[in-house]
Amino acid sequence: MLRALLLWLAVLATATHAAPEDAGAPVAVEGLAAGDSRNLALAAPPGAYVEGEMEVARGRFRLDLKEAGGRHLRRLEADLAGRATFRFIAPAPGAQLVVTALEPDAAARLSLRSQTAPAQPKAAGAPLLSPAVAALALSLDAGCTTDAFWQDMARRGTPLIEPAPPGAPPG
Numbered sequence: 001m002l003r004a005l006l007l008w009l010a011v012l013a014t015a016t017h018a019a020p021e022d023a024g025a026p027v028a029v030e031g032l033a034a035g036d037s038r039n040l041a042l043a044a045p046p047g048a049y050v051e052g053e054m055e056v057a058r059g060r061f062r063l064d065l066k067e068a069g070g071r072h073l074r075r076l077e078a079d080l081a082g083r084a085t086f087r088f089i090a091p092a093p094g095a096q097l098v099v100t101a102l103e104p105d106a107a108a109r110l111s112l113r114s115q116t117a118p119a120q121p122k123a124a125g126a127p128l129l130s131p132a133v134a135a136l137a138l139s140l141d142a143g144c145t146t147d148a149f150w151q152d153m154a155r156r157g158t159p160l161i162e163p164a165p166p167g168a169p170p171g
Helices: 002-016 131-141 147-156
Strands: 027-032 037-041 049-058 061-066 072-080 083-089 096-101 106-116
Touching (some): 027 096, 049 061, 061 106, 096 106, 131 147
Antiparallel strands (some): 027 106, 037 096, 049 083, 061 072, 061 096
């Protein structure tokens, strides 16, 4: 009896929280009542560029991107009744695509066509001539945000005009 209950719970969990096996494997979304949703776990690493496609065979759907805790991040499709391509930058781990049927007995297929890994930092180029921008670069390299820089710019005013360092080329 316990084994049957555990098996049933595993099937139920798979039906409500599924994930595509790979970037090209389509996921069928069928049998939802109007207003019902299906959550699809997103396996892309944070910062990855994700492109997917949703093709509706019957009815209409809404497609949302939500964080692990359920907070809404972005509406990808509001009222889809055909085929659409969607794109986004993957948020923190545990994010989900949420497919919601807007009509009874709607059917669709969703697939992730590509996932591009987050960009790697580029090698340093020419030295930065602006002391403020050079300080910002060091701050970012140390893991800080741009908040202090923009607060300073709001205080000082823009555009950012600084004297050229000694020996800098004119212009």
